[in-house]
Amino acid sequence: MQTPQSPESWQYRALNSRTPGLRHFSNALIDLVEEGHPIVAGSADLQYSNGLNGFAERYPDRYIQFGISEQNMVSAAAGLATTGQMPFVATFASFLGLLCCEQIRMDVAYCDLPVRLIGHHTGISLGFYGTSHHATEDIATMRSIANLTVVSPADGPQFASALKASVDWPQPIYFRIGRGSEPDVYEAGTPFTFGKAIEHLQGDELTIIACGMAVHPAAEAAHALNAEGRSVGLIDMPTLKPIDREAIVAAAARSRLIVTVEEHNTIGGLGSAVAEVLADKGSPARLVRHGIKDEFSLIAPPTHLYAHYKLDSKGIASIARDALV
Numbered sequence: 001m002q003t004p005q006s007p008e009s010w011q012y013r014a015l016n017s018r019t020p021g022l023r024h025f026s027n028a029l030i031d032l033v034e035e036g037h038p039i040v041a042g043s044a045d046l047q048y049s050n051g052l053n054g055f056a057e058r059y060p061d062r063y064i065q066f067g068i069s070e071q072n073m074v075s076a077a078a079g080l081a082t083t084g085q086m087p088f089v090a091t092f093a094s095f096l097g098l099l100c101c102e103q104i105r106m107d108v109a110y111c112d113l114p115v116r117l118i119g120h121h122t123g124i125s126l127g128f129y130g131t132s133h134h135a136t137e138d139i140a141t142m143r144s145i146a147n148l149t150v151v152s153p154a155d156g157p158q159f160a161s162a163l164k165a166s167v168d169w170p171q172p173i174y175f176r177i178g179r180g181s182e183p184d185v186y187e188a189g190t191p192f193t194f195g196k197a198i199e200h201l202q203g204d205e206l207t208i209i210a211c212g213m214a215v216h217p218a219a220e221a222a223h224a225l226n227a228e229g230r231s232v233g234l235i236d237m238p239t240l241k242p243i244d245r246e247a248i249v250a251a252a253a254r255s256r257l258i259v260t261v262e263e264h265n266t267i268g269g270l271g272s273a274v275a276e277v278l279a280d281k282g283s284p285a286r287l288v289r290h291g292i293k294d295e296f297s298l299i300a301p302p303t304h305l306y307a308h309y310k311l312d313s314k315g316i317a318s319i320a321r322d323a324l325v
Contacts, residue, residue: 022051022120022180024160029055029088033062037167040080044070044091050120051180052090070095074103074117081113086167092126093119093176097138101145108172109147116166118175122152122212123263124292124309125179127302134297135176140268142174143241149194150241152176152262152270154185154215158238161192169194176240178213179302185216185236195239197247201226203233206324207251208316210261211237211270217306218261220313225320231255232320240273248277252285259288259320263311266291288323290316 029052033039042064047053056063066073070091077087090096096104096119108115119138126133142150149171153159159177166173197209201222210218215236222234235251237244252258258278260271271289278285292309306312310319 022156022177023054024156025051025090025118025163026054026058028160028163030058032164032167033059038085040064040085040087042066042073042077042087042089044068044073044095046091046120049092050090050118071100071103074100074115075107077115077117078103078107078111078113081108081115082111086114086116088116088118088163090118090120092133093122093135093138094126094133095119097135097142097174097176101141104142104148104172104174105145109145112147112170113172114170115172116163116175117173118177120177121179122176123178124297124305125213125263125302127305128299130299131296136263136265136292136297137268138174138176139240139262139264139270140272142176143268143273147171148241149173149239150176151194151239152212153238154210154212154236155182156180157184157186157188157190158192160188161186161190162194162238165192165194176212182213183216185219192238195242195244197244198236198238199247199251200234200236201232203255204231205255206230206257206259206320207233207235207255208259208261208320209235209237209248209251209270209274211240213263214261214311214316217311217313218316221317221320224313224317230324237270237274240270243273243277245277245281248274249281249283252278252281252283256285257288257323258285259290259323261311261316261319262291264291265294267294286323288319290319
């Protein structure tokens with residue numbers, strides 16, 4: 001019998017994939033199958049990049065390798081959903097959220113089918129692969145499609161919890177996740193509720209609202225600013241649609257200055273969603289949207305890009321200090 005630690009076992013290979021943070025993907029789906037849910041999974045030739053290799057080895061009859069045919073994968077997932085299956089399909093976010101927009105809109109969302117779409121390596125996390133592989137417009141695109149829920153987990157544990165919670169969610173979901181190397185913000189098993197923000201800190205001067213990979217550096221920035229004597233709050237907004245309107249309004253009433261942080265174009269993403277809520281409520285709060293300023297991102301290692309666009313902790317802290325002046 002194979003043990004979880006033996007090199008031959010699927011558990012060992014899933015835990016030691018090239019993207020260690022994405023091991024949660026395979027393991028969460030395996031748990032759901034073992035609980036009796038009709039899970040099927042598919043990827044477009046990227047099972048080693050998104051961690052689905054572990055699931056494929058454990059349940060080969062529930063895994064489909066579509067090859068480099070992302071649009072076909074989405075349409076096939078919609079077809080599988082009509083037969084009572086719950087499909088989870090994954091590829092780079094630049095392909096899923098942009099190339100497959102038509103298939104997501106018409107085959108999945110228009111039909112309101114329980115397909116789970118996982119766009120991984122979001123934002124500028126693919127670095128040297130360049131503009132064709134950077135996904136800095138997918139929130140805007142996916143958020144505008146009716147019936148489609150949009151979720152941007154901060155880390156692997158939160159992603160796993162969201163995946164497990166999704167079995168009771170009736171609508172299709174677009175998950176926007178990183179490359180699997182993000183530091184953990186949450187412990188494994190932390191409950192996840194769709195449409196609910198998570199408040200980490202309260203601040204009287206400023207509240208940072210972040211999503212996805214930006215949550216961890218935003219937390220570091222908030223703690224650094226508080227250590228300087230400022231009063232800075234932090235909210236993780238993992239569900240971008242439906243967004244937690246109450247959390248936004250409460251934060252704006254308390255601090256009157258909001259800074260949104262996202263690895264995305266500042267048009268159409270988290271910042272725009274927060275602006276819509278504030279405008280609808282007639283809030284007097286001032287909003288600063290921080291992200292990529294409506295440009296095609298540069299080509300460089302991800303760490304260099306995060307520093308360049310001030311999406312690391314030092315950069316976010318500097319944006320917040322400027323906003324507080």
